[in-house]
Amino acid sequence: xxxxxxxxxxxxxxxxxxxxxxxxxxxxxxxxxxxxxxxxxxxxxxxxxxxxxxxxxxxxxxxxxxxxxxxxxxxxxxxxxxxxxxxxxxxxxxxxxxxxxxxxxxxxxxxxxxxxxxxxxxxxxxxxxxxxxxxxxxxxxxxxxxxxxxxxxxxxxxxxxxxxxxxxxxxxxxxxxxxxxxxxxxxxxxxxxxxxxxxxxxxxxxxxxxxxxxxxxxxxxxxxxxxxxxxxxxxxxxxxxxxxxxxxxxxxxxxxxxxxxxxxxxxxxxxxxxxxxxxxxxxxxxxxxxxxxxxxxxxxxxxxxxxxxxxxxxxxxxxxxxxxxxxxxxxxxxxxxxxxxxxxxxxxxxxxxxxxxxxxxxxxxxxxxxxxxx
Amino acid sequence: xxxxxxxxxxxxxxxxxxxxxxxxxxxxxxxxxxxxxxxxxxxxxxxxxxxxxxxxxxxxxxxxxxxxxxxxxxxxxxxxxxxxxxxxxxxxxxxxxxxxxxxxxxxxxxxxxxxxxxxxxx
Numbered sequence: 161x162x163x164x165x166x167x168x169x170x171x172x173x174x175x176x177x178x179x180x181x182x183x184x185x186x187x188x189x190x191x192x193x194x195x196x197x198x199x200x201x202x203x204x205x206x207x208x209x210x211x212x213x214x215x216x217x218x219x220x221x222x223x224x225x226x227x228x229x230x231x232x233x234x235x236x237x238x239x240x241x242x243x244x245x246x247x248x249x250x251x252x253x254x255x256x257x258x259x260x261x262x263x264x265x266x267x268x269x270x271x272x273x274x275x276x277x278x279x280x281x282x283x284x285x286x287x288x289x290x291x292x293x294x295x296x297x298x299x300x301x302x303x304x305x306x307x308x309x310x311x312x313x314x315x316x317x318x319x320x321x322x323x324x325x326x327x328x329x330x331x332x333x334x335x336x337x338x339x340x341x342x343x344x345x346x347x348x349x350x351x352x353x354x355x356x357x358x359x360x361x362x363x364x365x366x367x368x369x370x371x372x373x374x375x376x377x378x379x380x381x382x383x384x385x386x387x388x389x390x391x392x393x394x395x396x397x398x399x400x401x402x403x404x405x406x407x408x409x410x411x412x413x414x415x416x417x418x419x420x421x422x423x424x425x426x427x428x429x430x431x432x433x434x435x436x437x438x439x440x441x442x443x444x445x446x447x448x449x450x451x452x453x454x455x456x457x458x459x460x461x462x463x464x465x466x467x468x469x470x471x472x473x474x475x476x477x478x479x480x481x482x483x484x485x486x487x488x489x490x491x492x493x494x495x496x497x498x499x500x501x502x503x504x505x506x507x508x509x510x511x512x513x514x515x516x517x518x519x520x521x522x523x524x525x526x527x528x529x530x531x532x533x534x
Numbered sequence: 535x536x537x538x539x540x541x542x543x544x545x546x547x548x549x550x551x552x553x554x555x556x557x558x559x560x561x562x563x564x565x566x567x568x569x570x571x572x573x574x575x576x577x578x579x580x581x582x583x584x585x586x587x588x589x590x591x592x593x594x595x596x597x598x599x600x601x602x603x604x605x606x607x608x609x610x611x612x613x614x615x616x617x618x619x620x621x622x623x624x625x626x627x628x629x630x631x632x633x634x635x636x637x638x639x640x641x642x643x644x645x646x647x648x649x650x651x652x653x654x655x656x
Contacts, residue, residue, distance in 0.1 A: 163571070163617030166593075166608030172580045177609035179588060198586060 218247070225253070228261065237261040290319070297325070306357040308332050322358040420444075422452075429469045431459030437524075441477060448530045449477050449505070453488075455525040463514040473509040479533055483507060486531060490516050491524040503527050536654050541567055543630070543649040549576070552583070552637045554645040555599070559629040564656035567624035572606075573615040573648045574632050576640065580612060583638035594631040595622050603631075611637065619649070 170178055179197050186192030193203045212219040216227045223241030236251035237260050244255045284291035288299045295313030308323035309332055316327045328345025341352040341361055348368045352361035425439035435457030444450050484505045501515035516522055547556040560567045574591050581589040589611045596603030606618040632647040
C-alpha cells in the first residue's frame, strides 16, 4: 500500500472529533495537560481571571460561594470571602468563613470569626481561648503559663501550658505573689490559693447551701480561719470560736449565741468575804449584768465601804455612764442615813455598800438581779 | 483483448441505528480494479455521540470488514479522502467497504463512498 491516509483533523467544523487533545508529556495525574471529548480536563496549573462556577457553586474575586438546592436568593449556605458583601442573588455574607446549614467539623479549627449552625470538632483555638475535650479555657493574651484567667471544665487538670485548673467554673487571679481561684462547682462557691500557676490549689473558704427535710435550706459560710462580714472596710461581724464579736469602740460587750457561764467574783475587800456563800456574775444574751451575791461574812459596815476593789468587774461588765445602785437584803435592820441598804456598781469595776451600818449583827447580805449596763 | 479504463465507483447508503455500511468492487469476470483513492461523505451535521464513543468512518478492503482488512479510518465522517488504497489490486469478489459508526443523531442521513482509479476490463 502506498498513498496518503485520511486527514487527521482535530475538529470537524468547530467540533472536536478526536478523543482528546493533550500535551506531549501528558501522563494522567502526573504531568502535562489534556482536554477530553467527554468534557473533562486536567491541567497542572490554572489561572482564571473571571468566574469559576459549577453546579451550585461560584468562585470569583469576591470569594467562594456554595448554594443549596440551587443558586438563588436564600440558598447561600457556605461562603468564604475576604470581605463582607452581597452575591449576585442578593445574599449577604460576612467576612471569613460562614456556614448557615450543615456542620463544620475537623480536628483543629482556628480563626478570627467562625459562625454556623453546628460546629463540631476536637479543638477550637482562638487568639486567647482554647476549647477542647477538657473544657473551655480563656487567657489574658496569647495562651501561656501564668495567664489563664478562667476555665469551664468537668474535671481538674493541667492545660497544655502548665496551668493548673479546677473542676467547675473558675476565675483565676495572680496577686503578685501567688494565685487565687474563685470556683463554683456543684452549687458551692469556693476560694483557693496556689503558690504558682502550675501548683496545687488549696481550699481556703466557701459558701455552700445545705438542705434537710426538717429545717429546709441553710446558707453555710465557713472558712479555715475566720468568717467576717464588713461594709466599706468596716468590720461589723466577726466569727471567732463561734462567738459573735463586735469591734471595740462601738459596743463593749461580747454577745454570745449561747448563755455565758457564771463567773466567780474575785476576793472581797475591807475585810468582807463571801464566807460559806458565793458571789457570781455573767452577761445575759441582751448584754445585761446578771449577778448573784450570797455574802455570809461581812465586815466593815460604814456607808460607802468598798467590798470589791477597783477592777473586780471586767470592763464589759461595768456601768458605762455612772454608778448604778441595787438594793440588798440583810440580816440586820438598816439604820444608815441612806435607809435603803444597797450595793453600788461603780464604773471602775468596784462595788461599794451602803445602808448596812447598823448596830445589830450583820451576818448576811444577799443581792440578786439583772442590771442594764447603761 | 482487455483494456484499461478509468474507475469511478459510487455507492450510497442510509444511516440506521447510528451506523451505515456501503461496499463496492469488481463484479465481472476479468474485471480488475486498480484503485487510487477512496472518498467518503455524509449528509447532515457532525454527530455528537456520548463520550468515549466518537463518530468514525473506516475503510476496509477484502472480503469483509474486520481488523485484517482495515485500510484507513477518519473522524471526519461528513467528508474525507484517502489514497491509502493506492497499490491494492482488487479482483472480482473482493470489496472496498466503508463503515460509519457512532453516528448519533444521523439516522436517515445519506452516506456515500466513491472509489477512483483505473480498471481493466476484458
